[in-house]
Amino acid sequence: MSENLHFNILLFHWPTTKPIFYFSIKETQGSHPIHKYKWSTNILKAFPQLNNSKIETIYTTFTTKSKGASGVKIEMHGKELLIYKQFLKHKLRTYFKEKGFVVSKNFIKDTQVWVPAKKDTHSLYKPYYKFSLKIQFAQVSQLPELIISFDGIAKVLKYPISEIEDTTLVKKTIYKNTVFNYQNLKNPEKQDFYNSLEFNKAYPLLNRDLARTYNLPQSTPERTNKYIKYLNYISSFTKAYLLTEEFKKIIPIGNNNFFKVPTKFVKYIPPHKGKLEYANKKTGLFPKRELGKFKPYRRPQNPNIKFFFIYHKSHQQKIKKLYSYLTKGTGKDTYYQGLEKYINIKVKLSNQHFIEYQNSANPIPEIISQLDKKEFDHNNVQYAAFYISPFNKFTPNKEHKMVYIKIKELLLKEGIVTQAIDYNKMQKDVESPKYYQYTLHNISLAIHAKLGGIPWKLAVTEKKELVIGVGAFMHQEQNRRYIACAFSFQNNGLFRGFDYFSENNKYALAGSICKKIREFSEQATPNKVVIHFYKDMSNKEIKPIKEGMLKLGLKVPLYILNINKTDALDIIAYDKGWSNLMPKSGTFIRIGNKKFLLFNNARYNNKYSDAEGYPFPIKISISSPDKDAFNDANIVLELLTQVYQFSRLYWKSLRQQNVPITIKYPEMVAQLAPRFQGTIPPHAKDKLWFL
Structure with missing residues (x-):
């Protein structure tokens, strides 16, 4: 497969000399907090009183000298690299604020810059294009890396808060060049900000409730090629604001082109691994073309x-x-x-x-x-x-x-x-x-x-494995996230059952997972247990599961795959060798230690119908609590192949999905079930009623 793959990344240089940052125990004007998890050996040498103290935060003015502060030469590794990253993020925020842009943080705390639309075409709101800038170090190269991503369009009402009668409808709001939540102003610092607020200069972001008040239709998902639009947006932003001599003084960008993916980072899942089986052992890759001809599997x-x-x-x-x-x-x-x-x-x-x-x-x-x-x-x-x-x-x-x-x-x-x-x-x-x-x-x-039928199943399965999927859905009106589990007893992807819980009910989740492991191990000994999780799984969440496996005498490795959509806020890749830019199905790219981008789509060659859609890749990180879990050199390919295969078992639409059903189905349950007045009937817990 000949692809010309590039990341949405610009590389920049390491500092030519080690910078000296100035630290103090007490907060001073213009200083920035440094939590103790960032305290290096050099910092502790400069402040020996921190050892065995109850102090959790010290302060820095970075490269600016301040009275009574101690200078520490910053190394470009370990904990001090985290402080250097904090310094660069501060420089980014300051640079764009001084330019008059609205600057915010996205949900992973990276710098987000809002660029106002040049054409003001709507009488009720003004669009802003949101771009995130994420700094990372030597993940896909030997240099510092700046990821540029497009986060969508924010619509800011042209009516200030002073003209809005029902302020309970107001959530995120722009004041000067800051974004804040109008309903979340409880701590003293935010109260001071609220008291200084000029209502006639504060403009709310359009949300569903405000849209309904002003009779604005809710936007529907676009079906166009997201790759082309995305690349156009980030390329325009990069050329206009990042590839300037002024910006390069704070972030010393070397090459003006987006970074080409190193060949050694790119591998492929063979297309035949995505084969599906229909009735009478007929197989194929495209349900849209084949289901009516071959008929459902069962x-x-x-x-x-x-x-x-x-x-x-x-x-x-x-x-x-x-x-x-x-x-x-x-x-x-x-x-x-x-x-x-x-x-x-x-x-x-x-x-x-x-x-x-x-x-x-x-x-x-x-x-x-x-x-x-x-x-x-x-x-x-x-x-x-x-x-x-x-x-x-x-x-x-x-x-x-x-x-x-x-x-x-x-x-x-x-x-x-x-x-x-x-x-x-x-x-x-x-x-x-x-x-x-x-x-x-x-x-x-x-x-x-x-109705309980099986439209198709995976044609290529190799081992008996238990795969458990845990997905989630945030209910905005309740401000509460619910999680759900979907279970498949074997690698053929056939659905067996689910439960759902509120997010803070971790013990119920662990108990449900252990129950499924026990039920499966009573029928056959699995080669491994795999959990697909919607976020990074904490040690507290993993521990009771491993304990449950040990009680069952099940001495097989446990693998945790954190699976994230990458529609925005992070790294993607695109294929400059194809006019529509989307990399071929089954392409996976290493983007860090056991971290990958996986492309799930219906593109197997350059003949492609727009009707198939242009899904972005999913981001996967793989971990295990077992020391010898990765001794087998093929295990990563096996686990990614499994995710690739499970994305082909979505039975709500014939269009190829990028997210596996182990995440997608639980998310659908978690979206509906908490709104029920009662509990889900027992007879429905092994049915796909939520499709």
């Missing part, structure tokens, strides 16, 4: 399937056309032949279970009332409901969003799987069967999986 266990509609009375005419498509297909010059033919099952319309509601704003009471009067033959029949929603999934209205979730929960307790269909989208799309057929393909796929 049908739902229940051979008796009936479906019905839940809809508003005004939906009737469009539902008739939808029903025609589901039963007869979309007709001439299209590929969708109907639900039965496409996913190879027998289904029957259950007219007596139709539910028509009158109140579109709150249909729940009507649905409950009608559902109570209907009889279901759950002993013999599996039911599926098509809920025709009057609200689209991007609605900013919380009450409207909750209608879908309440219906989902209501039917789940009845043992009925639900497929929601956006009526506003459907009523337009059903008139264009050539276009709507693709939506029907995805609907049919999801229904098949929800």
